[in-house]
Amino acid sequence: MAEWAIAVQAVHKQFGRGKRRVHAVDDLTLEVQSGQVYGFLGPNGAGKTTTIRMILDLITPTKGQVRLFGQPVRHHAGVLNRVGALVEGATFYPYLTGRKNLEVLARTGGYFDPARIQSLLELVGMADRADRPARGYSTGMKQRMGVAAALLGNPDLVILDEPTNGLDPAGIQDMRSLIRRLVDEQGKTVFLSSHMLNEVEQICDRVAIINRGKLVREGAVKALLAEKTRLRIEASPVEKAMQILAPQWTLSADGDSSFYVQAGREQAPQIVERLVTSGSQVYQVMIQQQSLEELFFEATQGAN
Numbered sequence: 001m002a003e004w005a006i007a008v009q010a011v012h013k014q015f016g017r018g019k020r021r022v023h024a025v026d027d028l029t030l031e032v033q034s035g036q037v038y039g040f041l042g043p044n045g046a047g048k049t050t051t052i053r054m055i056l057d058l059i060t061p062t063k064g065q066v067r068l069f070g071q072p073v074r075h076h077a078g079v080l081n082r083v084g085a086l087v088e089g090a091t092f093y094p095y096l097t098g099r100k101n102l103e104v105l106a107r108t109g110g111y112f113d114p115a116r117i118q119s120l121l122e123l124v125g126m127a128d129r130a131d132r133p134a135r136g137y138s139t140g141m142k143q144r145m146g147v148a149a150a151l152l153g154n155p156d157l158v159i160l161d162e163p164t165n166g167l168d169p170a171g172i173q174d175m176r177s178l179i180r181r182l183v184d185e186q187g188k189t190v191f192l193s194s195h196m197l198n199e200v201e202q203i204c205d206r207v208a209i210i211n212r213g214k215l216v217r218e219g220a221v222k223a224l225l226a227e228k229t230r231l232r233i234e235a236s237p238v239e240k241a242m243q244i245l246a247p248q249w250t251l252s253a254d255g256d257s258s259f260y261v262q263a264g265r266e267q268a269p270q271i272v273e274r275l276v277t278s279g280s281q282v283y284q285v286m287i288q289q290q291s292l293e294e295l296f297f298e299a300t301q302g303a304n
């Protein structure tokens with residue numbers, strides 16, 4: 001059994017007082033097992049960055065606590081040595097080169113190693129631009145440097161707040177394979193927030209969706225999507241086919257010759273067999289899976 005990298009336990013965060021009070025995070029409980037890519041999703045203002053700040057002990061929860069690798073992050077700041085993070089864009093000394101910026105950060109962290117810095121620059125695709133002053137970097141270049149900075153201390157847990165922000169399509173693809181490699185080849189845990197739902201669907205093992213500071217969905221990506229799978233069946237005569245299945249499945253008509261069955265892929269052979277043995281002719285069975293994007297809108301509708 002893998003250990004919990006992150007445990008957010010009944011955490012609340014309020015900002016302001018009286019009429020101006022904002023419940024940014026409202027009784028949030030979340031557990032992230034190590035060795036996976038975990039996606040943290042929610043509309044603008046849902047409380048993602050606030051949660052990430054509490055995970056990193058940059059701000060204190062109003063109630064509840066955060067544990068990293070079993071240790072409460074408050075008063076056990078040492079556990080943060082196992083964590084690397086990029087929160088809402090990285091900031092660099094503008095007049096220093098990208099490489100120098102990483103060197104300064106590495107020295108501060110006590111892990112200065114020029115060869116490692118060079119390999120990280122290559123990893124994030126910045127080796128050829130590392131010796132230019134950071135002030136000339138584009139948003140995407142800063143983002144890449146920010147990821148390199150997060151990885152400097154060879155952390156077990158990498159927390160990335162919108163890592164694909166500002167990246168071009170090639171950059172997004174690079175980031176995706178980089179994140180998967182960190183987990184699959186180096187055994188790290190990655191916790192990332194994102195608005196790019198198709199990216200998240202492709203790289204995350206598990207996701208949590210929050211809305212207005214509250215958890216609304218959580219689970220393995222595959223399981224969440226499978227829950228909403230349906231089969232579209234074209235059969236003749238269609239009324240008879242529906243009658244045969246009606247006692248066991250939830251059905252809805254779709255035009256004159258087809259209908260939908262609320263069922264997963266694994267039930268398709270059983271359904272087809274039932275139809276065929278009772279004299280229906282089956283012309284087509286299509287498995288329709290919901291996308292993470294559809295699931296997201298369903299979970300967060302009425303957000304604004």
Ligand SMILES: Nc1ncnc2c1ncn2[C@@H]1O[C@H](COP(=O)(O)OP(=O)(O)OP(=O)(O)O)[C@@H](O)[C@H]1O
Binds near residue numbers: 047051
């Ligand atoms: N320092 C602060 N003072 C007051 N309110 C704050 C502060 N930080 C965040 N908030 C409020 O808390 C809520 C959650 O903000 P947060 O930045 O965590 O959202 P988010 O999910 O990261 O959104 P986005 O997708 O836009 O990055 C918002 O209503 C925001 O206005």
Ligand SMILES: [Mg+2]
Binds near residue numbers: 048049088
């Ligand atoms: Mg944010």
